[in-house]
Amino acid sequence: MGKFTVIVLDSYGVGYMDDVIKTRPEDFGANTAKHIFEKTPGLKLPTLEKLGLMNALNMETEDMKKNPDAVFGKSSLMHFNADTFYGHQEIMGTNPKHPIMEPxxxxxxxxxxxxxxxxxxxxxxxxxxxxxxxxxxxxxxxxxxxxxxxxxxxxxxxxxxxxxxxxxxxxxxxxxxxxxxxxxxxxxxxxxxxxxxxxxxxxxxxxxxxxxxxxxxxxxxxxxxxxYGIDPEVQIPTILGKNNIPVTLIGKVADIVENRYGKSIPGVDTEYVMKQTIEEFKKMKDGFICTNVQETDLAGHAENVERYVEKLKVSDKYIKQLIDIMEDDDYLIVMADHGNDPTIGHSHHTRENVPLLIYNKNKKNINIGHRKTMSDVGATVAEYFKIEAPENGTSFLNQII
Incomplete structure (x- = not known):
């Protein structure tokens, strides 16, 4: 075994989904990552560049290039609209049910x-x-x-x-x-x-x-x-916990995903949650860590590109520190849960595809394609630990192992 870490840069989407024309026309044209680069000439995020952010975005700037060695892909959202709560349930392997909206x-x-x-x-x-x-x-x-x-x-x-x-x-x-x-x-x-x-x-x-x-x-x-329609019994934290595999949830994910067998560390400050991630990683022999970086989302809601950039830079710095202490069997996925384009003209989430930036010391030059659901991440975690799969998702472990 080893350690499998998922870091969710909350709301850092890479382009609007095709269905927004019908479901959320106000999100047409949204691309959180691209528009932040366009508004911030000279922005350099070296760790995300190494992980293949620009490959997932399919663009380059003067300071950020595609990495031919990157292991990457992207995913659509299966859940309705663009929601942090349902996004994380989907990542953990839930097949999203469609609720109703009423006062x-x-x-x-x-x-x-x-x-x-x-x-x-x-x-x-x-x-x-x-x-x-x-x-x-x-x-x-x-x-x-x-x-x-x-x-x-x-x-x-x-x-x-x-x-x-x-x-x-x-x-x-x-x-x-x-x-x-x-x-x-x-x-x-x-x-x-x-x-x-x-x-x-x-x-x-x-x-x-x-x-x-x-x-x-x-x-x-x-x-x-x-x-609505959430059953923790078929989600990754519960399945791992029942198999005596350690689970640590950090940041907002600790508030919104049930983790009764594991350890949950709530927090909002980006530096705090990233430091906690590294400390928990160091203490853990084998197991699963999922961290949510919420302040990127808060910057999106505030329509504040500068604050968004600040939080991305902090995240980039600590993701590098995590990569530096990973061992041969360890895997990292950096992703988002939806978009929140601070330039789109409204302060709500945007329904965007999300990047899947994957790191293992020994893997290079792999494109896992465009996944239909973020639950593929949860399914991949399950196969990595050789446990039963969650209710939703298709593992891509065979492409990256």
């Missing part, structure tokens, strides 16, 4: 009745539009930060209820709704009034707690994302 008002009565049936104290809060207040310390309503109707928030104060209990409430909500995500979270030093006073409406259709305003992020924040 919480469409499901509020069904959720209310189920919570009452389970013994909770539940009341409606609001006038024309309403949210639910559960046990005087947990609210259930629309997520106001995501696209309307995409997610519901279960927001809580941990001064009055444990995170484990909040998760159970989240699971009850999850069982009654078909939106893509139910997000259960909370923090300390937050009161019921803080939650109630932070309720806002959006477009006369959505109502929920403004999470940053409520203060739940400020102290001892914890979160779990409950996705």
């Amino acid at each position: 919480f008002s469409k499901k509020i009565d069904i959720v209310y009745n189920e919570l009452i049936k389970k013994g909770y104290n539940v009341e409606y809060i609001g006038e024309k539009l309403k949210i639910l207040l559960v046990n005087n310390c947990v609210t259930v309503g629309d997520n106001l930060e995501a696209d309307g109707g995409q997610a519901y928030n279960v927001t809580s104060t941990f001064d009055k209820i444990s995170f484990e209990e909040v998760i159970e409430i989240g699971k009850i909500v999850r069982s009654q709704v078909q939106v893509s995500r139910v997000i259960a979270f909370g923090g300390k030093d937050v009161t019921k009034d803080d939650l109630i006073n932070s309720i806002e409406t959006k477009d006369d259709t959505y109502i929920g707690v403004n999470a940053p305003k409520s203060g739940v992020y400020n102290k001892d924040y914890l979160v779990i994302h409950l996705g």
Whole structure:
């Protein structure tokens, strides 16, 4: 065996998918990596260049060239739209199910009745539009930060209820709704009034707690994302864990992928998550590491090319340090989960193909082609460790071994 590491440069796509003309016309023309190079003359990312970024992009600049020795490919997204949560579930081997998008008002009565049936104290809060207040310390309503109707928030104060209990409430909500995500979270030093006073409406259709305003992020924040149609039993972390193979998830992936047998290290700062990756790699004899570099995505949302470049440079530096300590049997894949083109004219994710940049000390000059789903990465990890495959994806290990 050895170590297999996947580093997800969140949102670093390499060109819009053909289906955006029908599904997301606002993303037509998007190419996150290409447009960042065009906006930043002289940009040099030597490690990503060595790994074949320009091969995957099929372009060159004065400072970044294709590498004839690179092992590379790219992948389409199988999941709907362009979503970090579903992107990572797909990478881990999930066959994405298509959720529906609808405001919480469409499901509020069904959720209310189920919570009452389970013994909770539940009341409606609001006038024309309403949210639910559960046990005087947990609210259930629309997520106001995501696209309307995409997610519901279960927001809580941990001064009055444990995170484990909040998760159970989240699971009850999850069982009654078909939106893509139910997000259960909370923090300390937050009161019921803080939650109630932070309720806002959006477009006369959505109502929920403004999470940053409520203060739940400020102290001892914890979160779990409950996705539609997600079965951890058929994902790589669970399959590896049941086979006693170590798994470490670092960065945002630690928040959004279930990893009950392994180690999860949340974090946002790029330097922090990359240093953690190298430290965990050094400590691990054999096993799987997946790291999410979230700050690239945050720069995309801010439509800030300069900040995006800064985070890419930090990532590039530490990926080199990781490569330098890899041994003959170790494999690395650097990829993305979607796009977030900061030049496209909107601040949302862009539906783009993603690069697959693969490194092993002994492999050169291999093009694994254009994959249909990012689950091929999870399937490849499974074959590498000689365990059962996840529910989705086709391994490309035979091309790179």
